[in-house]
Amino acid sequence: MPTPPCTDPVVLNLWHPLSAVAETAAGQDHTTTLLEEQIGYAWSPDAGARAWRTGATQHQLPTLVRYGYIWTSLGTPPKDLFSIPEYDEPDRRNMNASTIGVHVSAPRAIENFLDMAHFPFVHTDVLGSEPHTEVVEYDVDVSAERDEVLATRCRMFQPKASASSSAGAEVEYVYRVPHPYCSILYKTSGDDPGRKDVIAVFLQPVDQEHVRAHLLLSVLDDAHEDKEIRNFQQSIFGQDKPILENQFPKRLPLDPRSETPIRADKSAVAYRRWLSGKGITYGVIPAGR
Amino acid sequence: MTRTQPGLPGRAWHPVASSADVVLRHVFQGRLLGRELAVWRADDGYVNVWENRCLHRGVRLSIAVNDGRELKCQYHGWRYSNRTAECTYIPAHPADAPARTICNRTFPVVERHGLVWTTLEHDRPEDLPVLPERGSQLPLRAVTVAAPAADVVGALRSYDADDDLRLASESDLLLRFDGASGPGLTLLVQPSDATTCVVRGVLHGVDEADPDVSRLTLLRLHNRALNRLRARVESEVGPLEPGNDEPELELVPEELAELPPATRPGRSASLRVRVERKWSAGVDVAGFALAPLTGHLPVAQPGAHVDVHLPNGCVRQYSVVNAPGEDDRYVLGVKREPESRGGSACLHDTVREGDVLALSEPRNNFPLRRDAEHTLLVAGGIGVTPLLAMAQTLAHHGLDHELHYFAQTEDHLAFHDRLAALGDSVRRHCGLDVAATTARLREILAGHAPGRQVYLCGPGPMIEAAREIAAECGWPVEKVHFEYFQNGQEIDKDSSFEVDLARSCLTVQVPPGQTILEAVREAGVTMPSSCEQGACGTCIARVIEGEPVHQDVYLNEAEKASGEAIMTCVSRSASPRLVLDL
Ligand code: FES
Ligand SMILES: [Fe+2]
Numbered sequence: 047m048p049t050p051p052c053t054d055p056v057v058l059n060l061w062h063p064l065s066a067v068a069e070t071a072a073g074q075d076h077t078t079t080l081l082e083e084q085i086g087y088a089w090s091p092d093a094g095a096r097a098w099r100t101g102a103t104q105h106q107l108p109t110l111v112r113y114g115y116i117w118t119s120l121g122t123p124p125k126d127l128f129s130i131p132e133y134d135e136p137d138r139r140n141m142n143a144s145t146i147g148v149h150v151s152a153p154r155a156i157e158n159f160l161d162m163a164h165f166p167f168v169h170t171d172v173l174g175s176e177p178h179t180e181v182v183e184y185d186v187d188v189s190a191e192r193d194e195v196l197a198t199r200c201r202m203f204q205p206k207a208s209a210s211s212s213a214g215a216e217v218e219y220v221y222r223v224p225h226p227y228c229s230i231l232y233k234t235s236g237d238d239p240g241r242k243d244v245i246a247v248f249l250q251p252v253d254q255e256h257v258r259a260h261l262l263l264s265v266l267d268d269a270h271e272d273k274e275i276r277n278f279q280q281s282i283f284g285q286d287k288p289i290l291e292n293q294f295p296k297r298l299p300l301d302p303r304s305e306t307p308i309r310a311d312k313s314a315v316a317y318r319r320w321l322s323g324k325g326i327t328y329g330v331i332p333a334g335r
Numbered sequence: 336m337t338r339t340q341p342g343l344p345g346r347a348w349h350p351v352a353s354s355a356d357v358v359l360r361h362v363f364q365g366r367l368l369g370r371e372l373a374v375w376r377a378d379d380g381y382v383n384v385w386e387n388r389c390l391h392r393g394v395r396l397s398i399a400v401n402d403g404r405e406l407k408c409q410y411h412g413w414r415y416s417n418r419t420a421e422c423t424y425i426p427a428h429p430a431d432a433p434a435r436t437i438c439n440r441t442f443p444v445v446e447r448h449g450l451v452w453t454t455l456e457h458d459r460p461e462d463l464p465v466l467p468e469r470g471s472q473l474p475l476r477a478v479t480v481a482a483p484a485a486d487v488v489g490a491l492r493s494y495d496a497d498d499d500l501r502l503a504s505e506s507d508l509l510l511r512f513d514g515a516s517g518p519g520l521t522l523l524v525q526p527s528d529a530t531t532c533v534v535r536g537v538l539h540g541v542d543e544a545d546p547d548v549s550r551l552t553l554l555r556l557h558n559r560a561l562n563r564l565r566a567r568v569e570s571e572v573g574p575l576e577p578g579n580d581e582p583e584l585e586l587v588p589e590e591l592a593e594l595p596p597a598t599r600p601g602r603s604a605s606l607r608v609r610v611e612r613k614w615s616a617g618v619d620v621a622g623f624a625l626a627p628l629t630g631h632l633p634v635a636q637p638g639a640h641v642d643v644h645l646p647n648g649c650v651r652q653y654s655v656v657n658a659p660g661e662d663d664r665y666v667l668g669v670k671r672e673p674e675s676r677g678g679s680a681c682l683h684d685t686v687r688e689g690d691v692l693a694l695s696e697p698r699n700n701f702p703l704r705r706d707a708e709h710t711l712l713v714a715g716g717i718g719v720t721p722l723l724a725m726a727q728t729l730a731h732h733g734l735d736h737e738l739h740y741f742a743q744t745e746d747h748l749a750f751h752d753r754l755a756a757l758g759d760s761v762r763r764h765c766g767l768d769v770a771a772t773t774a775r776l777r778e779i780l781a782g783h784a785p786g787r788q789v790y791l792c793g794p795g796p797m798i799e800a801a802r803e804i805a806a807e808c809g810w811p812v813e814k815v816h817f818e819y820f821q822n823g824q825e826i827d828k829d830s831s832f833e834v835d836l837a838r839s840c841l842t843v844q845v846p847p848g849q850t851i852l853e854a855v856r857e858a859g860v861t862m863p864s865s866c867e868q869g870a871c872g873t874c875i876a877r878v879i880e881g882e883p884v885h886q887d888v889y890l891n892e893a894e895k896a897s898g899e900a901i902m903t904c905v906s907r908s909a910s911p912r913l914v915l916d917l
Contacts, residue, residue, distance in 0.1 A: 050667060163411045167426075177734060179427060294394075303592040306591045308427060
């Protein structure tokens with residue numbers, strides 16, 4: 047379905063990911079789609095990143111390189127991106143686990159990322175298993191000062207929580223949503239119970255109903271090869287994809303009466319309110335329409 | 336969206352699937368006037384046509400699991416019942432019974448001429464076309480055409496399957512052809528959306544002399560002809576932008592959009608049922624099958640009870656014995672109580688098959704968790720009724736469980752057929768005296784381990800004993816669930832105190848002799864209730880401030896000690912003032 051290019055000022059002014067640096071051949075031009083526009087980009091170790099709207103004018107767009115990705119903006123972006131302090135810890139392994147196209151809006155994909163209740167049904171015997179389906183009470187906070195949604199004390203029984211775990215255990219998560227189309231989760235590390243593995247999803251909105259999902263891992267794992275860790279995350283994401291592509295409507299409805307939330311959806315309810323409060327219109331169905 | 340396309344006549348009912356599409360344990364995805372439909376047949380033969388969308392997060396139900404009785408959504412496992420599309424279980428909150436009003440949108444269904452018909456319009460009487468019934472009917476393979484219905488109807492006028500068909504009449508997206516010597520044909524155009532339709536055909540008067548060969552030949556002949564027609568129409572019409580006609584989605588009721596649970600209805604007898612069958616289900620136990628006078632009955636979740644309003648004016652609670660998917664009637668078991676105050680005697684002696692009774696909607700204050708690794712169900716006598724419903728549910732879901740059934744003699748065991756169907760999971764304990772019962776309970780409850788839950792229902796002394804033994808065996812109170820038939824305690828009504836209703840901003844006085852429930856209702860606040868003796872849990876209220884004096888048998892010790900909830904039909908206040916969340 048043809049949709050008009052983005053006119054939502056909130057979304058235009060955001061930083062958006064284009065590609066993992068590790069997958070960008072140095073010194074060559076590449077193209078990708080962002081908010082229905084063709085964007086060219088290039089990267090090299092010396093010159094850093096560049097991005098431009100393709101076409102007649104070589105109009106330069108602002109760029110950033112953060113967390114292993116090239117970011118750009120079609121409007122006037124903030125000075126910097128949200129922070130992930132763990133990324134810089136010396137003993138972590140940082141990698142782009144995958145970049146996958148999904149036929150869904152970015153906010154629907156964020157809600158999926160925040161959602162624990164689907165583990166036993168969608169990630170059966172990996173991240174959850176029946177009959178352990180209960181989502182116990184957790185805390186959600188919208189920090190005004192940091193302008194992000196924070197969910198803490200999220201606990202779920204997991205038969206095999208990561209590539210490095212073999213037995214079942216209750217796993218504790220923390221979720222952050224510091225950007226309308228980006229989310230970060232922290233989960234108990236199999237190797238070091240005192241610290242947490244970090245998994246982040248950065249969604250590149252191709253249009254209102256398509257994303258490229260970039261998955262960042264920052265883990266404490268000495269035992270597994272990159273490939274194994276990647277395969278694990280890719281297979282998880284592969285289980286979500288068909289569900290997301292069968293959600294209707296594809297844009298996220300912000301009217302509280304369009305779907306039926308339960309207590310387990312507290313974080314999604316807060317996320318929807320937060321989006322409404324920002325006045326976002328792209329990738330959502332605003333309330334009162 | 337466009338409901339009726341310009342120039343198209345207004346028949347309200349359309350075919351959306353062929354009977355052959357709704358095969359066992361499958362969900363078929365249909366489309367009508369831009370609206371997606373999930374079409375599925377339950378094991379009892381009933382065909383459901385629903386909005387193709389889970390109420391929770393909008394996932395298509397056409398990818399849900401059809402377990403023969405319910406659809407189970409792929410995303411978070413919500414279950415929706417055959418017929419009513421009511422949500423029966425939300426796995427993320429296993430201890431809660433879903434608010435009964437979480438109900439998907441259903442459309443009326445008629446299955447006829449080998450096709451499944453429905454209408455999107457409210458209250459439109461059946462206006463199905465009448466197809467000739469002469470000889471046998473044979474539905475053709477459906478063919479989807481990417482063109483507006485009007486163009487397809489136009490092309491079908493010159494439909495030519497290389498035989499002797501002649502267009503006899505045309506109306507409302509329907510063309511009828513007579514066969515000079517062979518069978519006649521009706522072609523129906525199902526308007527999927529503004530730019531797509533499905534052509535469905537039914538041959539009538541098919542010669543059965545050589546069924547195999549002639550049927551197959553006919554099907555092939557018409558399939559080829561329809562495919563030729565499709566290619567022709569599509570090339571004439573050219574590529575079309577798919578219709579941008581996303582249908583309006585119905586909003587869910589206000590109370591479901593909020594996170595707190597929905598409030599429950601009062602003690603009302605909103606259902607009318609007919610006694611379809613009455614039988615002896617065991618010594619002194621009468622079985623009743625109650626069918627709706629019209630329409631469907633709301634689904635009873637395992638553990639639920641209904642209030643039966645009897646012809647003599649009594650109101651009594653009975654647990655519903657139904658298994659999952661058994662949703663066309665309620666099955667109750669009624670024990671004749673020797674000192675009956677008019678409830679069980681009336682049902683045993685006066686109520687007959689064919690009589691009409693008034694019921695409340697089912698209410699579930701004894702919900703079954705389905706997240707245990709092992710569930711123990713312990714029944715004494717007629718206390719088996721809610722536990723039978725639970726055992727049948729656990730069996731249907733393939734969850735590990737045991738049903739221990741204590742009774743006076745073998746003949747006192749009720750519902751033999753259901754017990755037999757449950758097989759090995761049923762353990763019968765007959766003819767035990769008090770000491771032997773206690774010893775047996777001790778054996779049964781000895782095996783506490785994490786991941787186990789126990790449900791108790793039976794006479795008061797037996798539940799007391801079982802709860803004590805469970806505590807001794809190390810069962811935490813929150814894993815021991817129980818339901819008393821009645822409250823055997825003396826209820827003290829002598830105190831007087833004041834109750835503040837925080838949400839209604841009202842203060843009411845509760846004088847000696849009156850209950851909180853009565854005083855609150857007198858003040859004009861509606862409150863649900865059912866047994867009104869502190870056993871069923873319906874009239875529960877949250878305590879914000881004050882010190883309740885509990886006189887019920889519904890709350891467990893920990894809940895009573897916390898002072899956070901009160902049964903307003905029997906309990907009172909030790910403090911001069913009680914603040915309730917009402
Ligand atoms: S979307 Fe169907 S159960 Fe959540
Ligand atoms: Fe997932």
